[in-house]
Amino acid sequence: MDNPLRHVRTNIVQSIRAHTVKDLQAAAEQLGHRFLYADLAAALTKQDVIDLVAQHPNLPVQATKNFDALHDKLTDALHKSGPQTGFIVVLEHIPTGPKFDKEAREQLLDIFRDVADYWSERKVPFRCFYSFSVARAPKAADLQLGQEPQLTDKLVDVSPQALRMSSPFNAGYWLSAA
Template sequence: MDQPLRNVRSNIVQSIRAFTVKDLQAAAEQLGHHFLYANLATATNKQDVLDLIAQQYTLPATFGKNFDALYDCMTDVVHKSGQQTGFIVVLEHIPTSPKFDKEARELLLDIFRDIADYWNDRKVPFRCFYSFSVARATKGAELGASDEPTLTDKLVDVSPQALRMSSPFNAGYWLSAA
């Protein structure tokens, strides 16, 4: 990479589609940016998502584990710690469970959009890349546990139709591909 992410706006929240986590981490290193990665595959609800982000981003112990506190930790707290060179943030496998529905996913991404705006006002690059988890039910009996279905944290190959249903974004793109 001669100029990593040269075609990606400096303050944006977007799908990870065209990138791999490894490429984003290398770009962050080359650009001298902070790289923050959270794998949310095991999360099923808002509290799980916030717990995993707090743990994997190593947020301070004072983190209130709500969306307002997430915003504060990623903006004011970091800003007060000194000059920042930039951020590449990854939210991988955002859950698509009934307990973390489309509204909750949009709210989470809106928080990161607000964070990107905050850093944009300070002329600091903040790029956030995300993906959604497409969970499938497996029989507990297959796992030797129970007869109740459980969600797995594995991504599966899905058709464009399934992607249209799992992603609230760019439905027109997927409709034209079908």
């Protein structure tokens, strides 16, 4: 089987782009790496994001209440649990709302960049791929019927085509795709 990650640096945090979750999971199995997946579409707050990432069954069990604890769980706790062959992490649908703003998203990605550096120093591959959930305007038909849009109605999966755009928050693109 051809390794879909042959052109991806071994310790990096990047947009998922042309990769699919299925391909990344297959690559993890082929390479003998741990595959960690978190679908964050239901998350609204920083604590929701931490809880969803930290509950992964391939991570050591311990209380995780903040980004520092999450960092420790992904570094020291895993390092102490035994030899590691590598990691492929997917953070899908990182929220883009008022309770998880741009600063919180950058903090989250910085944690994973620091974790990638930690494992790089130990010569262990750590690749993290992410995508954002993007808010969209409610459909006109829903507004005419007087229905209040649900939170899930406001989320759009960011496709690989959209992630290749120079600006993932190009409102004209999202409104025309609705």
